[in-house]
Amino acid sequence: MLWNVDLTLVDVAIVTRDAYAEAFRAVTGRPLVKLVPPMGRPDSEIIFETLAVNGVVADDDHLPRFLDALSAAFADRRKRLAKEGRMMAGAKDALRSVARLDGAIQAVLTGTIKSNAVLKLKAFGLDKYVDFELGGYGEEPYPKASLLQVAQGRAKERLGVPFTSANTVMIGDSARDVQAARIGGAGMVAVASGRATAAELREAGADIVLPDLSNAAEVVAAVAALTSPMDRKAG
Incomplete structure (x- = not known):
């Protein structure tokens, strides 16, 4: 099971923007004027x-420097996460309940860089349900569909069995998450807890759309409907 993080499990947008602003200033020496919306990217x-919308011409050093600065800035603000952010409705119960499914392994497939994804989930006690060594993260230079396949490859290397749409389920809130699942090869449970409506998620091709994660039984049923006990044991 591959979980998106932001607006699926947690919402820490205020802290994230502040960290981006500090990282931008550290890398460019200028204040951040405009931060482009994440939109599942x-x-x-x-x-x-x-960098582009703020008039900075990026070179080969900008990305690694910015990633390092973003990680440091976010870590400096980790004590603000639980205070100024929120866990999405039902997230902990959903993770706990899916973990009880026979053969289930939970990881994250997120646009967030790994160090920040760990801090986001730790702030709300969600990290205990996730294997952070599997999955895929935002510092990796792949579109999300390719990142999904990278995550499947990591799981195969660890467990010695192939991962396909028969035993991989993604849970996320954006149309990009849905598109990644469709292209990358995974069943898709979409939750309308982010910026996309339920209708937009259905139109994008989600297999199952839920209003949010507040009904853990519905989440488990959705995951079970897209896999089988034998497939989950294989994965």
Whole structure:
């Protein structure tokens, strides 16, 4: 099971923007004027677009420097996450309940860089349900569909069995998440807890659309409907 993080499990947008502003100033020496909206995109893509819209011509050093600065700035603000952010409705119960499914392994597929994804989930006690060594993260220079396949490859290397749409389910809130699942090869449970409406998620091609994660039984049923016990044991 591959979980998106932002607006699926947690919402820490205020802290994230502040960290981006500090990282931008550290890398460019200028104040951040405009931060492009995430819209389900990876941090690596957001960084390049943010540099561009703020009139900075990126070179080969900008991305690694910005990623390092973003990680440091976010870590400096980790104590603000639980105070100024929120766990999405039902997130902990959903993770706990999916973990009980026979053969289930939970990881994240997120546009957030790995260090920040760990801090986001730790702030709300969600990290215990996730294997952070599997999955995919925003510092990796791939579109989300390719990142999904990278995550499947990591799981195969660890567990010795192939991962396909029969035993991989993604849970996310954006049309980009849905598109990644469709292209990358995973079942898709979409939750309308982010900026996309339920109708937009259906139109994008989600297999199952839920209003949010507040009904853990519905989440488990959705995951189970897109896999089988044998497939989950294989994965």
